[in-house]
Amino acid sequence: MVAQVGALKIAKPLLLWINDGLMALFFLLIGLEVKREVLEGQLAKPSQIVLPGAAAIGGMLVPALIYWFLNRDNPPALNGWAIPTATDIAFALGVLALLGKRVPTSLKLFLMTLAIIDDLGAIVIIAIFYSGTLSTLSLMLAGACIAALVAMNRMGVVKLGPYMIIGLILWVCVLKSGVHATLAGVTLAFCIPLRTRNAEPSPLKALEHALHPWVSFGILPLFAFANAGLSLSGVTLESFTHHVPMGIAVGLLLGKTIGVFGLTWMAVKTGIAALPSGANWGQVLGVAILCGIGFTMSLFVGSLAFEPGSSEYAGMDRMGILTGSLFAALIGYAVTAAASRRNNTLAS
Template structure:
């Protein structure tokens, strides 16, 4: 039994499975007699105070602003490792994924904006369908086992990493509220301390963590979304340890991998995927916001990723890897439409805290995310199952 549990937890698909089950549980509870308990749980007041400094938020926002900062810390660690010694350090390896990522961001945003162009408040959600859920997409790909060629996995991983980087930039530029100059100054001092620690050769991760907590509080109070503090902290963690010692960055990335994939992301999904279906009709689901999100994820992602990669190959800027075939790339483009976690996160920024006045109800938006992600994931899996060789 223990061996089976360990095998499940180390399976690349485990995180996606846990996230999916958490989302299903949230939908079930929200539409049951326990919905009141579910909402009371998310609204539990949690406060932390030190002298005059006080942070008081409901549990939901501690999950979205606090625990998700740890997720972005992991994303930042992966980005830094890839840029220094991974696939992103070789320019020739990233031409096709960059092209796919650009198309996979531009087309979904264009489709959503086209459907919602008449509603200024709804346009706040233009970035919701631009995200790809790396855990979910890689989890679905992992279900196909050894039939998947390494080139296909590498393409999806690289594209998703670039997609995450762009998502970070979008959040920083477009989803910030009124800025506090004093808090930004404190944050700037924190960043300076982190840079100095890195330059002075400080290897202990705990020291960086303490400064990172101060930075998170300052960013939280500044009006910039607090999760970005995790990315800044990640870029300061040293890549190389002392002689004979492991890499601080790689060790921290390893330590956080299961905590985030099997703990934080499923909890985030449970807290944010609960949508009440009571009183909701088909007309509501086909309204501009959920329809724009679903079509952005399903149509925009596949058209953007596949179309931009095809144009890049046809113009001679890059070559399709030998192990990859066009039908397989199309199936992978469909998988990129699984937005889920990041789309839910951006929807909360766009339509809940920080959204425009008169912003649409987030419930139908979440249904659009679920619908577009499920449709993309299911059809992508079927197409890849049909087109990949049966044995490798």
């Protein structure tokens, strides 16, 4: 597909338009959510960040170490180390929501905050490890766009139109710069004002509200459909035991569980944080397992690590992601449900 305005021409395959273009809107939404949480939500107080922050760090480090250990003798495969570090916030919260009032609200907030910090980690990883050869001119133009966005914010501009126009120009500059284009979405989000001077509706909240249905019911399903395709022809038991899918699946299922639960336990036992109110250790274990649902975020990182059509591991990573995410969802739900029944029985 080709997009052209005057002399400017961008030619990309449809898959890359989805991954570089539509997913920029997904990261725009993540950026809006993060900014709102930092300014007036769960991330506004440092004390509220300690426990989910520790859990998120463990949930990124341990899966990466497991993947590295299983693939340490295969340098080309090591590029996928970040795939099992991601958590699909929508799917993880969706599975937990199936339990309804059986789980305390504090546990849901713990998972949501953990996943938001995890998303921030994914953004940093993409920016540092999955950017291409850099173009100085494009980066300078992107910097000018960011300066304009910051200036509008400081001047009290609350109309979304100017932000979106400059944001589109920023996306093109970032796309041409060699830095991954989705980071333009995060940058734009951080520049959109949350509060206004004259009690006008919040531009950030308005955009967040408008984007949610498009991202949840359009962009993410389309991304998953375009990237999760897996040919089952020739798939054998050996396909699942290859170090790449095995490293991803084990990283998601066991690595996330060990990392999230282990760092949570350490933070509570050392007294630097407290267990979520009304929750027990069994429920925390269930949530730790649910963090292994990587799905769309892992698929996205996988598309950067092993580009479709140019890497022999492009299909293998999807096999590991889908397997690990499925087992994490099923086991995590079962463990959380069992722990919640026990908690409710003791409470009654």
